[in-house]
Amino acid sequence: MNSTTSPAKATDTSFGSASSSGSAGPLKWNPADASVSVEHTQSQSLGRSGPLAHRLVSTQSVGASRRSADDKIEFGLEMEFRQGQQLDAASSGRNAASLSRSTQLGERARYNVTLPGDASAEAARAVNPFDPLTIPVDGSVRLDGQAFVRTSLETSFRNCASSSEHTDAAGVSYAVQRLDPYHVRVATGPTAAIEHVEMLGLKTPVAQAMLGRQDALGQASMHTATFDLRDPQAQAAYRDFLGSGQLPAQAPGISDVQRIDTLSMSSQTRARVGLGPLSLDLGGQRNSGETVRANQADGSSTVASKLQYADNVPLTLTRQFDAAGSEHVAARRYQLGFGKVDANQAQLLNAALARKESADGAIVAGQDLTLNFSEAQMGALRQQYAQAAQARPFDREQAGAYARMSNEAFALDLARTLGNSPYGLSERLFHVAADADGALGGALTRIDAGIDSPAAKAAATARTAPASAPSDPRDPAHPDHAMQRMIDARLTPADPQLATHLLLAARREGLTRVDHVLRNDAGRVFAVQGDPMSADKRTAYVDAQVATATPLQDSVRQLNALNATAQQSAVAAAQETPDAAQRAPAR
Structure with a gap:
């Protein structure tokens, strides 16, 4: 097979958004997700007993999105329907109080089409999720469906208010990616999600200001396989899969059969302010983590764990296990993702990593950057941190802590240490390189790390490819x-x-x-x-x-x-x- 399979990715089981959103009556929009939705609610009275009002409430919503990322366009549709009973109680006067409790059953679904380049909505509509030949190369389709139970409780006393909402969901996910003209990768399996929101604040009949936290926990077990559609047996297996929903075992024309288990969590501060029909739901600091285990047919597995604390640089730790469950520690890989670096970051990192004081090295401003460390390289960085701490009188106690840490614990400490934002960590690495010889501001001691950036890839390509080779086959000098x-x-x-x-x-x-x-x-x-x-x-x-x-x-x-x-x-x-x-x- 001449296609390559991308590393296993986490399956997002939660339907909640970490971005800020606004609403005006039934209309809701989310600028960061480039989405808009409309919600319609119907209420029917079921009776009243003293201060208690009993109602049947049903809500329907539908939304659409279009966003760009990584030179691709993603089109999305999302739908939700829920229905249940609601109990309301209220008292007026100086000690006015209210209580509202509801329990609803519902279903929700989303459909995403990701296409390469600047694709149009017409191109997305032409894609049939069950016919891989309608998906362009490097495009993908994903379908998620879940049934859920949602309970909520809202209370208020003298304008002091609290709200709590809890959602338990379970369903199925299905995804297809077109790797090249002949190979498609399919993933399907069960998903589950728990979502919880708690808020406290002030609320009046015309305005509200609430502050709280949104937590989410997700789990998925996806079975994946790659089909070579040139092989008649693979074609037959794909048709059987569409009919039964079960992926086949390894067979002619079928490769990369594995199970990918995902466990994810996130916790984020949220603020909600409203005036009349207008409301803003603002996302704040967010901590997140996910673990993705890819289980191979021979019993071996690869585990990738990603952590991000607030605005710090995210850390991804990849580990390899054999069929007996023993880890190949020397094969560990650590990745620090800086995102797009600015000119100051590029200058600092080029100096720390390549003994340069200009940004003309492997790191270029405006490009995405990831630093890769092997187990040995992370150990060397830990020692450099310890030596740099020895050079600073107030940090010498920390030097001993660095020396006693394992490489994994040190990497986790990098991820969660306050101030290790992309710029903060760039500056920190520069100072470590400058102080690692035991003297403040001494000679730079190069930090050994792999550099993953467009500029580094272009430089590597330039070293291996003939400079005179034209790229267009219609050029007379092209070999084809x-x-x-x-x-x-x-x-x-x-x-x-x-x-x-x-x-x-x-x-x-x-x-x-x-x-x-x-x-x-x-x-x-x-x-x-x-x-x-x-x-x-x-x-x-x-x-x-x-x-x-x-x-x-x-x-x-x-x-x-x-x-x-x-x-x-x-x-x-x-x-x-x-x-x-x-x-x-x-x-």
């Missing part, structure tokens, strides 16, 4: 220019996207020339090397609809990656041949 011309000349009507996608398929199937380009009634386009009626012909094909919908630059990128891999293999083979000749016995 001749085949591209053959396809362009034989494809009617002309379609550059389809032609380049067909070239990519031909190269993958090992064709060295294209003598014929043919179409069939099923919407496939074939590149044929040799006589189409001959038994020794070579063919490659693409789905015309998929190829036309694939951006030209995506096909070009995959083609050049294929050429780079072939070139590296050729270089390795050329280096191996002289070595083999030297090892051969003399005659």
Whole structure:
């Protein structure tokens, strides 16, 4: 299989948002999530007994969103219906008090389509979540459905108010990702979520100001597999999956079968202010954590734990376990995600990591940055922290604590230490590098870490790829220019996207020339090397609809990656041949 599977990701089981939102009557909007929703509530009286009023309340809501992230567009729809009974009691006068308690049963669902590039809503509507060929390459679809029970309690006395809301939900999640023209990755499994909101504050008939906390706990167990849709057995297995909902075991055309278990939690301060029909729900400081365990068919597993405290740099710790449950400690990996760095951060980090005082190194302002540490590198950083603390009289006690810590405990301390925001940690790493020789502001002692950023990747590519290699196969200097011309000349009507996608398929199937380009009634386009009626012909094909919908630059990128891999293999083979000749016995 020539596609690569991305690392296991956490399944978000909660429907709540960590962002701030506003509402005006039935209309609600969330700028950070780029979403808007409408809610409609109906109430029917079931009777009254003294101060107690008994009502049947039903609420329906529907929302839509469109947001951009990581050069992709995500379109979303969300729906909810809940119904239940509500008891209200109130007294007036100087000691006015009120109480409202409700219990509701409901169902909620969301549908998300993620497409590469600047896709339109029409492109999202064309996607069928149960037909992977309608999903563009690098696109994905996700369906979540849950049934829930929600209980709430609101009380007030002399304008002092409290509110509590608790939701227990359970359901199923289904996701499909198109990895390349022939491979799709499917994930499905049960989910569960607990959501709780507690608030205290002041409330009058016309205004309110409340402060509290929102907690969420989620769990999911997703079974995943990758299907090669060129294989008839994989096609049959995929159809069986759509009918039964059960993913097959490892079989021809099916790979990367695993179970991904997710446990997530979050806790966030919230504030709610309102005046008449207008209300603002403001999100504050948030702590979150998630653990994702990917269980392989052989019993081994990979566990990735991500923690973020408030605005600190998030830490991701990845660990490997064998089938017996024993951890390969040396294989641990630590990641610190800085997000987009500014010019000051880039200057500080380049100095700390590469002994440079300019931002012309591997870290560039305005780009996303992640620092990667192995177990040994994290141990070296811990020692540097200890040595730097020795250089500062007020921190010498902390130096002993660093020396006694395990590498894992030290990494967790980095994540939760107050002030380790992206800028704060950048400055801290610079001072550690400057003081690690035991003298304040001494010579810089380089911090050893892997750098994951667009600039670092571009530099690595520049070191390995020929500088003169053109990227467009229609450039005469491109190694596939001749085949591209053959396809362009034989494809009617002309379609550059389809032609380049067909070239990519031909190269993958090992064709060295294209003598014929043919179409069939099923919407496939074939590149044929040799006589189409001959038994020794070579063919490659693409789905015309998929190829036309694939951006030209995506096909070009995959083609050049294929050429780079072939070139590296050729270089390795050329280096191996002289070595083999030297090892051969003399005659």
